[in-house]
Amino acid sequence: MVYLTRRERFNAAHKLWVKDWSKKKNRQVFGKCANKNWHGHNFELFVTVKGTPDPDTGFVMDAKKLSDLIKKKVLKHLDHNNLNLDVPFIPKGMQPTTENLVLVIWQQLEPHIKNCQLHSVKLYETENIFAEYLGE
Amino acid sequence: MVYLTRRERFNAAHKLWVKDWSKKKNRQVFGKCANKNWHGHNFELFVTVKGTPDPDTGFVMDAKKLSDLIKKKVLKHLDHNNLNLDVPFIPKGMQPTTENLVLVIWQQLEPHIKNCQLHSVKLYETENIFAEYLGE
Amino acid sequence: MVYLTRRERFNAAHKLWVKDWSKKKNRQVFGKCANKNWHGHNFELFVTVKGTPDPDTGFVMDAKKLSDLIKKKVLKHLDHNNLNLDVPFIPKGMQPTTENLVLVIWQQLEPHIKNCQLHSVKLYETENIFAEYLGE
Amino acid sequence: MVYLTRRERFNAAHKLWVKDWSKKKNRQVFGKCANKNWHGHNFELFVTVKGTPDPDTGFVMDAKKLSDLIKKKVLKHLDHNNLNLDVPFIPKGMQPTTENLVLVIWQQLEPHIKNCQLHSVKLYETENIFAEYLGE
């Protein structure tokens, strides 16, 4: 079992805001992440698959195809978009935190990984904060 | 003459859009940077001052005070805000590109640098793109 | 189960020296790390907690609160201090190696993590050496 | 159980090419990685061992000795060499992909790790692609 990881990047806007809460409570819980007119990040995404290297190619999975898959299923929707408004696979009302994003990105990718398994989705929001989901 | 640089970071949303242009022309020129609902970046800012180290302290400028100044005059307005909507020192209609941002950040800082000189304002928008202004 | 990681940094002095050993043996085992007048590092600390994102906030834990906790329980004692002399939670005679530091940092943090679990404490001493402890 | 990691680097040439395949099929599968006259990378290698810190030294393993071992058993053969032509421990016909490289590097190191255990061999081929092997 070898683990292969591909890094991708996307730039997106978001804010953290619970509709049913007062402005004051949103401010208390989310601080400046609740600012009205959005802020944004350079997100760094690490997707790891695991499997046995093919005896001919030496590939667990073709890293180029993994990249294409991430672009098609994930980045196309997230890159240069607004995570609260524009993304079909982020349910309405779900906060676009890194923790929630790794969950929905996993769901976007997992059905399309063939001949090996999705192992991890890791997402950096800043150089100081990242979240990871291992599927369970 | 010694050059001292301080790095700061801020996270902001923006888009590139010329009001007087058609949607089509905006798309042609700015691509996905013109997307309607904003996107954003982790901006990295490098501010360099130059001068002679003080004989007692060995400081060209106290790096902590330089940091405080950048926070007060620049980051307070940019961090977790929308560069098109929220920033008093970005003129209406000025595109918030990295090139324009280094110019307005220079203007925010320059009058407040005492006992040494502002030398450079450099701003990374992504790991692949940055702009620098040297005051002339 | 989602894993959330927060990076923090501290700058500290230390040396490696076993009191009961001769100068020669200390030199043999620790090399220049045994130099008399200390040396130091920019330590990079990664603390990972795991849990289920809160349905309202999308947080496993508020990253700001995790940062505050690390600052209060760990960095306050380590940052700009001497790891051999100044830190109440490093037992006398324990070598301040990265391996031992992750153990004592774990003990400082673990009792204070509420509503989720401490998963990992990872510490970089240089860009080439780091240690990690997972609690068992 | 504490995990200690050492980073090392090597620069090598390689290409991906299956002898029994046509030029066209090699091109289809490997793209520009099949270019005739080789290309190369700055590989970054992370070797992790696990064990209990020694009560005297605080070391799971002396990081300097781990570095020496990696240099002697791995880098001596890989650094500034051609991974398809020059490396005794890469079997003829095995593609020098990152996935296969972590497997053979593991085999080079594992028998020589004493008093603690080899836990992981991780190899970056570029900033966007890396593979890891955990021994099973």
Next chain:
Amino acid sequence: MVYLTRRERFNAAHKLWVKDWSKKKNRQVFGKCANKNWHGHNFELFVTVKGTPDPDTGFVMDAKKLSDLIKKKVLKHLDHNNLNLDVPFIPKGMQPTTENLVLVIWQQLEPHIKNCQLHSVKLYETENIFAEYLGE
């Protein structure tokens, strides 16, 4: 005058070898960089142009077009190729050192920079070595 920089990357093989020298002298001067079967690097290229931001777009130059130009005039020839054998714009017998590479990359780009000026070509061969050329 604002400076805009674009980072690009390419992976290539090379070796350093003077034909008219003995094997021994090549070894003395170039060390393992003279190894017969090539080695390689992940090269990081920083291209800087300077000019006045356009009043409408805020661009000194469209960073996407700068990237396209670098890809077309430089990376197409260098990426996944052999710098000693495959590159039309590296004269036969010129050593493919970082110092020489920045010179020939400058010559490839300079005639095609319109409406602003090429300011700098900087090239990292490893994290420890880079060269820069400013056109004079």
Next chain:
Amino acid sequence: MVYLTRRERFNAAHKLWVKDWSKKKNRQVFGKCANKNWHGHNFELFVTVKGTPDPDTGFVMDAKKLSDLIKKKVLKHLDHNNLNLDVPFIPKGMQPTTENLVLVIWQQLEPHIKNCQLHSVKLYETENIFAEYLGE
């Protein structure tokens, strides 16, 4: 004229403290950098030389020889030492700030650079603070 840069690293302890000042004034000016028992850093040093690439070797200066020179004249004295106590070329009473360090490192190196010129000495104290000296 091509600029060639070599990165080196050293780990050292220091503190900032003016003997003739009260404890209170030292604390006011230097904050936690004045802590009694020292702190330390992973310093990153970038030394740049400039010249014309040799027609045979393509070198402005052999980067290996530049590295050896930096190790012999600078790192031997700074690495794993105390910048306030152990370094012959730091005058007594000179604060070991990054600003002062680039000055004394320049003086250590400049007389030994042959056939090309020393252009810059740049020193990172942390990821957020660095100083540079250009010789004038």
